[in-house]
Amino acid sequence: MSEIRSLYGLEILDSRGWPTIKATCTLSSRAYASASIPSGRSTGTAEAWELRDGDQARYRGRGCRQAADNINTIINQALRGRDITSQQDLDQALCELDGSPNKSRLGANAILAVSISFARAQARERGISLYRHFSELLEEPVTHFPRLTINLFSGGRHAGRQVAIQDVLMVPSGASSIDESLVTMSNIYQTAADQTYETYGMRLLTADEGGQAPPFESSEVMLEAAVAAIEGAGYRPGEDVHLAIDVASSHFYRDGQYELDQRRLQPGEMIEHLCRWRSRYPIVSLEDGLAEDDWLHWPHLCEALGNTTLILGDDLLCTNPERIVRAIHSGACNGLLLKVNQIGTLSEAITAHRLARQAGWQVTVSVRSGETEDDWAADLAVGWSADQFKNGSITQSERLAKYNRLLEIEAGERLPIRPWPRVLKPGHTRHL
Structure with a gap:
């Protein structure tokens, strides 16, 4: 269990010179970490919604100040001082706080920045590497390099x-x-x-x-x-x-x-x-x-x-x-x-x-x-x-x-690299 002390969002620039989001999560243990979120150009229509400002005077409308402000206000106020039992607990709280089917209210860019920064802060609080923490979230061991x-x-x-x-x-x-x-x-x-x-x-x-x-x-x-x-x-x-x-x-x-x-x-x-x-x-x-x-x-x-x-x-x-x-x-x-x-x-x-x-x-x-x-x-x-x-x-x-x-x-790490290729026969499905 981790208690969130504060969440802070900032508009930064990605590798193409367009805005994106960086979030910093500080826990009550004073462990803290930041995460910067990417943005796609070739995007599918079913992707979660990146919140953009729409102000044509800034970055041709692609600014992310509102998404950053959502972290600093709505998300921070809702989660500050809250005991988070797990990554699932945090992410569910973020989705419920947003309330839209595609994260368009708070912005998927704001939500993901908080999700990743919390995971990294937890890894630092526990004193383990981030990839080990990711492995534990998945509940599967690390077996190879990709x-x-x-x-x-x-x-x-x-x-x-x-x-x-x-x-x-x-x-x-x-x-x-x-x-x-x-x-x-x-x-x-x-x-x-x-x-x-x-x-x-x-x-x-x-x-x-x-x-x-x-x-x-x-x-x-x-x-x-x-x-x-x-x-x-x-x-x-x-x-x-x-x-x-x-x-x-x-x-x-x-x-x-x-x-x-x-x-x-x-x-x-x-x-x-x-x-x-x-x-x-x-x-x-x-x-x-x-x-x-x-x-x-x-x-x-x-x-x-x-x-x-x-x-x-x-x-x-x-x-x-x-x-x-x-x-x-x-x-x-x-x-x-x-x-x-x-x-x-x-x-x-x-x-x-x-x-x-x-x-x-x-x-x-x-x-x-x-x-x-x-x-x-x-x-x-x-x-x-x-x-x-x-x-x-x-x-x-x-x-x-x-x-x-x-x-x-x-x-x-002494791990093998994944052999290639290893693919399925066509039409393979399993009952879910």
């Missing part, structure tokens, strides 16, 4: 929409540690930068998450360049390194069709197109291969590729337990992309995680395009024994903060 999926090239909303798909990521599947994974990725990243200069005569330009963003003519050219970078760095595509693709199909889905690189594809044709990519390139993971509301065709995609490929739901699921249950029963995918700020509290994210595990799915813990230098997501990925950790590229301090935290944990 396999990294690291951005190499970006398009879509993360870059200049020069191609439709959002990200091509490297999976250092042959690496046996976090350290070796980062060495592999660094070699590939620098090789890609050299090849980009040779091909396009341009200096290195990066997207929101640090991925390179050359003016590719099509998504296929981007995939070919990724394979060339792997080979140019001295690695074997499909053996030492695989590819993961964030298709982000919702952003080019119009009137029941997919507008992919100047082509209009029916859903069945889109699935066939992804199957051709899978046969041609060493792809082991497809994220949001179809649009978030194209529920009819997701099971067909999973049936076609789910025995060889991780079919990840991001916008489809939004870390929302109700949508996860629907996807399990329909056989829509075999993996959850877990973003805590999509649902708004740690406790609700735990529910989402458990549902995915009960179904036999893999879980990829992911950060957002608008990040801060806070590293709690790395502790979460380790503490919840994620299968994968998606953190962006290996440039930019908001990304490196998490990778450096993983290196720090690895230096003190």
Whole structure:
């Protein structure tokens, strides 16, 4: 049991220069901790609501002063001096205080900042590492480090929409540690930068998450360049390194069709197109291969590729337990992309995680395009024994903060890294 002494919220800036929230929780024991909350650019319509000020004179309406003020007034007044029995107790109190179905009254950004800062303060009060505390909240032991999926090239909303798909990521599947994974990725990243200069005569330009963003003519050219970078760095595509693709199909889905690189594809044709990519390139993971509301065709995609490929739901699921249950029963995918700020509290994210595990799915813990230098997501990925950790590229301090935290944990923990791939046969479901 912990008594909250005070809660303080502050508007800060994320990695894109847009406002976000930082909260500080002080307990009666005088243990205190802060947590900074990310923000997404490519967001699903079912995500919890980020509260923005709407004042066009400040940050084009994206200010977060009201969300910060909600922490300092409504939330602080309601919870100050209250004995909190558990993380679940705190998160339930926050949801009841908000009272809306999507956290729009107080703001999911304010609520999550308090949820994470309380967890970190409790870990400090107990004198244990944050990842150990996260593990205890989940009630499962830490068994391994996550396999990294690291951005190499970006398009879509993360870059200049020069191609439709959002990200091509490297999976250092042959690496046996976090350290070796980062060495592999660094070699590939620098090789890609050299090849980009040779091909396009341009200096290195990066997207929101640090991925390179050359003016590719099509998504296929981007995939070919990724394979060339792997080979140019001295690695074997499909053996030492695989590819993961964030298709982000919702952003080019119009009137029941997919507008992919100047082509209009029916859903069945889109699935066939992804199957051709899978046969041609060493792809082991497809994220949001179809649009978030194209529920009819997701099971067909999973049936076609789910025995060889991780079919990840991001916008489809939004870390929302109700949508996860629907996807399990329909056989829509075999993996959850877990973003805590999509649902708004740690406790609700735990529910989402458990549902995915009960179904036999893999879980990829992911950060957002608008990040801060806070590293709690790395502790979460380790503490919840994620299968994968998606953190962006290996440039930019908001990304490196998490990778450096993983290196720090690895230096003190003798844990294996998650082997890849390990996916289910398509259509696998369990009764919940």
